[in-house]
Amino acid sequence: xxxxxxxxxxxxxxxxxxxxxxxxxxxxxxxxxxxxxxxxxxxxxxxxxxxxxxxxxxxxxxxxxxxxxxxxxxxxxxxxxxxxxxxxxxxxxxxxxxxxxxxxxxxxxxxxxxxxxxxxxxxxxxxxxxxxxxxxxxxxxxxxxxxxxxxxxxxxxxxxxxxxxxxxxxxxxxxxxxxxxxxxxxxxxxxxxxxxxxxxxxxxxxxxxxxxxxxxxxxxxxxxxxxxxxxxxxxxxxxxxxxxxxxxxxxxxxxxxxxxxxxxxxxxxxxxxxxxxxxxxxxxxxxxxxxxxxxxxxxxxxxxxxxxxxxxxxxxxxxxxxxxxxxxxxxxxxxxxxxxxxxxxxxxxxxxxxxxxxxxxxxxxxxxxxxxxxxxxxxxxxxxxxxxxxxxxxxxxxxxxxxxxxxxxxxxxxxxxxxxxxxxxxxxxxxxxxxxxxxxxxxxxxxxxxxxxxxxxxxxxxxxxxxxxxxxxxxxxxxxxxxxxxxxxxxxxxxxxxxxxxxxxxxxxxxxxxxxxxxxxxxxxxxxxxxxxxxxxxxxxxxxxxxxxxxxxxxxxxxxxxxxxxxxxxxxxxxxxxxxxxxxxxxxxxxxxxxxxxxxxxxxxxxxxxxxxxxxxxxxxxxxxxxxxxxxxxxxxxxxxxxxxxxxxxxxxxxxxxxxxxxxxxxxxxxxxxxxxxxxxxxxxxxxxxxxxxxxxxxxxxxxxxxxxxxxxxxxxxxxxxxxxxxxxxxxxxxxxxxxxxxxxxxxxxxxxxxxx
Numbered sequence: 049x050x051x052x053x054x055x056x057x058x059x060x061x062x063x064x065x066x067x068x069x070x071x072x073x074x075x076x077x078x079x080x081x082x083x084x085x086x087x088x089x090x091x092x093x094x095x096x097x098x099x100x101x102x103x104x105x106x107x108x109x110x111x112x113x114x115x116x117x118x119x120x121x122x123x124x125x126x127x128x129x130x131x132x133x134x135x136x137x138x139x140x141x142x143x144x145x146x147x148x149x150x151x152x153x154x155x156x157x158x159x160x161x162x163x164x165x166x167x168x169x170x171x172x173x174x175x176x177x178x179x180x181x182x183x184x185x186x187x188x189x190x191x192x193x194x195x196x197x198x199x200x201x202x203x204x205x206x207x208x209x210x211x212x213x214x215x216x217x218x219x220x221x222x223x224x225x226x227x228x229x230x231x232x233x234x235x236x237x238x239x240x241x242x243x244x245x246x247x248x249x250x251x252x253x254x255x256x257x258x259x260x261x262x263x264x265x266x267x268x269x270x271x272x273x274x275x276x277x278x279x280x281x282x283x284x285x286x287x288x289x290x291x292x293x294x295x296x297x298x299x300x301x302x303x304x305x306x307x308x309x310x311x312x313x314x315x316x317x318x319x320x321x322x323x324x325x326x327x328x329x330x331x332x333x334x335x336x337x338x339x340x341x342x343x344x345x346x347x348x349x350x351x352x353x354x355x356x357x358x359x360x361x362x363x364x365x366x367x368x369x370x371x372x373x374x375x376x377x378x379x380x381x382x383x384x385x386x387x388x389x390x391x392x393x394x395x396x397x398x399x400x401x402x403x404x405x406x407x408x409x410x411x412x413x414x415x416x417x418x419x420x421x422x423x424x425x426x427x428x429x430x431x432x433x434x435x436x437x438x439x440x441x442x443x444x445x446x447x448x449x450x451x452x453x454x455x456x457x458x459x460x461x462x463x464x465x466x467x468x469x470x471x472x473x474x475x476x477x478x479x480x481x482x483x484x485x486x487x488x489x490x491x492x493x494x495x496x497x498x499x500x501x502x503x504x505x506x507x508x509x510x511x512x513x514x515x516x517x518x519x520x521x522x523x524x525x526x527x528x529x530x531x532x533x534x535x536x537x538x539x540x541x542x543x544x545x546x547x548x549x550x551x552x553x554x555x556x557x558x559x560x561x562x563x564x565x566x567x568x569x570x571x572x573x574x575x576x577x578x579x580x581x582x583x584x585x586x587x588x589x590x591x592x593x594x595x596x597x598x599x600x601x602x603x604x605x606x607x608x609x610x611x612x613x614x615x616x617x618x619x620x621x622x623x624x625x626x627x628x629x630x631x632x633x634x635x636x637x638x639x640x641x642x643x644x645x646x647x648x649x650x651x652x653x654x655x656x657x658x659x660x661x662x663x664x665x666x667x668x669x670x671x672x673x674x675x676x677x678x679x680x681x682x683x684x685x686x687x688x689x690x691x692x693x694x695x696x697x698x699x700x701x702x703x704x705x706x707x708x709x710x711x712x713x714x715x716x717x718x719x720x721x722x723x724x725x726x727x728x729x730x731x732x733x734x735x736x737x738x739x740x741x742x743x744x745x746x747x748x749x750x751x752x753x754x755x756x757x758x759x760x761x762x763x764x765x766x767x768x769x770x771x772x773x774x775x776x777x778x779x780x781x782x783x784x785x786x787x788x789x790x791x792x793x794x795x796x797x798x799x800x801x802x803x804x805x
Contacts, residue, residue, distance in 0.1 A: 061100055063223060064178040067191075067216040068096050071170045074194040074209040075162060078201060079149045088159065092167055099171040107180060124164045131161040148201030182224050187217055288625055289446055290410050291343075295325045295335035296587055296608060296630065309407045309610075310623040314400040317612040317621045318460055319631060319643050319652070320413035324437040325606045326516075327523045328595060333572040335591065335606050342516060342605075345443070347434040353420040358505035361395035361463055364638060367499040371487045374494050382483040387472040394466070396459040401452065408446035413610065413623065414439055415457035416633050416641050423453040436512065437605065438641065461651045464639055473546040473636055477603070480637035481510050506638070513635035517603040524598040530575055535596035545602055549634045549644050552597055553653035556589055556646040563589070563647055589647040590630040603635040607643075699786070706779055711770035715760040718782040722753060725789050729796070749788030756781050 072092045102120070106113025132141035144158055173190050177183045191213050198205040288309065312320075325335030326342055337343040347355075369388055372378040379388050387393070402413050412421045412432070421432070421440045432442045467473060475483070484507045491500035538555050539548040562583045569581055574592045577584050590606055597604040611629045612621035631652075633641040645652035706717055719738055722745065726733055730744050742757035756778050762768040770778075 060223070061175075061179060063216055063220045064174045065096055065100060067187075067213065067220065068167075068171045068174040069093055070209065070212050070216065071174075071191065071194055072096075072162075072167045074205065074213070075166050075197060076159070077206060077209070078198065078203055079144070079154050079159065088163075091163060095163060095167050096171045099168055100175055103172060103175040103179070120168075124168055127164045128161050131157045131164070146200060148203050178220055178224065184217070184221050187220070191217055288628075289408055291323050291441070292608075293336060294329075294332075295591075295606065296628070307407075307625045308405040308622055309409070309625060310413060311403050311405060311615075312400050312413070312612055312621045312623060313403075313619055314398065314621060315619055316461075317400065318398070318415040318457065319607075319609055319611055319629065320415060320623065321439060321607050321609040322411050322413075323439060323608050324435075324633075325608070326437075326520055328526075328591065328606075330526055330573075333574070333591075340519065342436040342519070343439070344435060345433040345441070346436040349421060349432060349434060349440065352434040352438075352440075355505050355508060356417075356419045358502045359417075359419075359509065359640060360397075360458060360502075361393055361467065361638060363395075363499070363502040364506060365393055367487055367491060367496075367502045370494075370496055370499050371490050374496075375486075375490050378486070378490075382479065383474055384472065384483075386470045390466070390470055392466075393463075393470070394459075395463045397456055398459050400455040400457075402455060404447065404449065404451045406449045408449055408451075410442050410446050412440035412453060413455060415455065415460065416607075416643050417458040417460050417639070419456045419458065421453055421455050423451070460639075460643065464642060467636075467639055468546055468550075472638055474544050475637060477510065477514065477545070477635075477637060481507065481514075484510065509640055510635075510637065513603045513641075516605070516635070520598065524595075527595050527599045528575060531578065531592075531595055532599040534578065535600045538596070539600045545634070546636050548600060548602060549597065549604075549636070549642075550653070552593055553644045553646045556593070557649055557653065561589070585630075586647045587630040590632050593632045593644070593646040597632065597634060604632050605641075607631055607633050703779065703783070706782065709775075711772055711775040712763050714775045714778045715756050715763055715770065718756055718778050719760050722756075722782065722785055722789070725786060728793055729789060745785060745789070749785065749792045751781075751785040751788040753781055753785040 069089065069092055073086065073089055076088045076092075077086075102116075106117055141158055141161065144154065170190065170193075174187065177186045177190075194209070194213075195205055324337075324343065326337050326340040328335055365387055368379060368384050372388065379385055397419065398415075400413070400415075414421070416438070418438055418440070423430075423432075431444065432440060434440050484503050488500050488503040488507060491497075491503060535552065538551050542548050542551055560582055563586070564583050565585055567581070567583045567585075569576065569584060569588075571580070574588070574595055577588045578592050587608075594604050594606045608628070608630050610623045610627045612623050613627055615622050629647075632644050632646070634644050636642050643652045702717075702721060706714055709717055719742075723733060723741060726741065726745055729748050730736070730741060733741055736744070738757040738760050739754065742754045745751065745753055759770055759774055759778065763770055
């Protein structure tokens with residue numbers, strides 16, 4: 049076949065092909081990569097050629113092609129999920145897609161995922177609404193998809209793409225209209241419009257449900273401020289305002305109202321603590337503080353700040369270096385060489401400014417390594433204190449609805465990363481305490497009071513942690529052997545507390561546990577969560593972690609607080625009731641009480657989101673997809689059955705009526721039925737006589753219906769009568785003519801398709 053003949057055969061597909069490729073390439077242009085995005089035009093073009101050829105096959109072989117299309121859709125979906133999922137079920141891909149690769153680096157897998165999702169979508173829809181059933185409106189809507197995506201990621205679409213897409217749409221319309229008119233093919237019709245609408249909407253729903261969504265739209269916080277009543281504190285559970293006697297459970301974490309509690313100005317927020325719990329009640333599977341003095345007020349804010357202002361890792365390193373200078377061999381004795389050699393160790397102080405959103409609370413938002421809290425001077429509030437567990441709280445009553453304060457804390461992500469990488473924590477708590485006492489003694493005798501204060505501050509916190517561990521020892525003894533064995537198995541390869549704490553957090557994320565707020569467990573015990581359901585809320589994860597960690601000797605407590613959500617404004621974070629979170633804090637030498645996160649991958653468990661195995665709040669709408677495919681399958685099955693059975697049943701009923709009719713009625717009934725069925729093969733049928741219509745039908749179908757027309761004229765206009773033999777002849781002629789009309793329409797349809805192609 050020559051190039052000219054190929055062009056003549058496929059010229060009507062060239063413009064749709066260019067439109068589909070342009071739409072796909074405009075999506076690729078959003079995402080930066082080491083590979084220039086325009087190089088993806090080669091696989092895009094190749095895939096479009098293959099899909100156009102496949103759609104042409106479907107056009108020729110409707111039933112077989114439809115089945116193969118279903119297989120192709122399932123295959124593309126399987127490849128798509130395989131490329132984006134990894135072990136975090138598409139969480140990072142979602143952030144990449146919906147932020148224009150600003151928050152997540154572009155990976156080859158993500159670009160390939162576009163190749164098996166957006167490209168087939170554009171290709172099939174463009175082909176269908178140009179070559180099979182032209183609908184300009186749907187092509188226009190399809191052309192808006194890239195524009196919508198650009199708006200979503202807050203990026204400017206290249207004017208070149210807009211011009212090319214618009215020009216191709218107009219040109220396709222003009223060419224299509226001219227071609228159809230020349231071929232004498234109708235371009236409108238109610239049935240065609242309904243069918244094309246149904247197909248487009250179905251495809252649109254599939255795509256919209258398979259693309260992951262952000263949990264909160266950008267700029268929603270501004271909308272909420274302007275148009276929503278946020279003065280609804282009374283509607284919230286009292287636990288949000290006050291302290292609880294017992295910890296929350298899954299039910300508490302399901303009843304969110306998306307109510308804003310606080311706004312926080314900070315570069316990157318830590319976890320904010322509201323309350324801690326020390327003892328686990330194994331009968332009701334809840335945490336409480338009965339008999340614990342660590343939830344009692346123990347410090348004034350000034351006393352707490354004086355103590356914790358000396359707890360930075362930088363000060364500790366300087367104290368160790370100075371002690372080694374005063375007592376040679378000190379660093380080697382306690383295996384702190386790597387810490388001393390690393391001059392880049394930083395322990396920055398982070399300041400958060402917290403404003404309550406017309407919401408009163410008995411507590412301040414307190415990070416784990418908190419140094420101080422200071423209400424703004426205009427607030428004039430000084431009736432607050434600090435518990436031994438590091439919760440800053442008011443003594444008598446909640447703070448006012450509109451209350452602003454600053455929180456200073458040590459940065460706890462980079463510092464812990466340095467600490468672990470340097471293996472500065474490769475020392476037991478007992479040896480660390482001995483080292484600190486020796487440091488204090490040497491530095492005090494040398495007159496290094498400032499550095500000695502750092503040593504004494506760490507001594508105080510470590511001794512309090514040992515006291516806490518002793519206090520919870522009896523409760524720890526109640527942990528089941530089943531949980532204890534699992535914890536020992538997980539931590540067996542490790543020696544030091546920080547290693548064990550990391551291993552326990554990683555275990556949940558790497559072993560198929562699923563974070564699911566909608567799940568209602570038939571058994572609330574930690575054993576059932578750990579060994580049977582492997583599914584639950586953050587409270588299930590945190591409780592199981594604390595019990596496992598305590599059973600292998602770690603000093604750990606159960607905390608409830610908040611995880612802040614980003615807003616549309618830089619450095620502004622929102623704390624909502626839906627951000628309520630339960631998590632453990634482990635005491636480690638040097639770092640003090642340190643957050644570990646068993647629920648989701650992140651900064652607090654040394655596992656990146658790409659390595660985890662967890663459902664996030666930002667997930668695919670799998671329920672919608674499953675429901676939609678189920679409903680669509682049922683509807684499709686009903687339609688297929690109806691299309692097959694209804695005509696058969698209707699014809700059978702008519703033939704029965706014909707057989708039961710009188711001889712004089714039979715030709716009239718048969719003629720009217722054939723006249724109605726001949727609308728697609730005889731023009732102006734209402735203007736023709738019975739004989740003329742029958743003659744045209746006979747010549748086109750090769751049947752013999754004309755005798756029925758003669759009998760009709762004899763009975764209706766000639767005053768004659770028909771007998772039973774005439775009636776039998778009418779029935780036989782009707783059946784043959786009906787089949788002939790169906791056969792003719794099928795052949796005509798095939799011929800038109802061949803002509804159009």
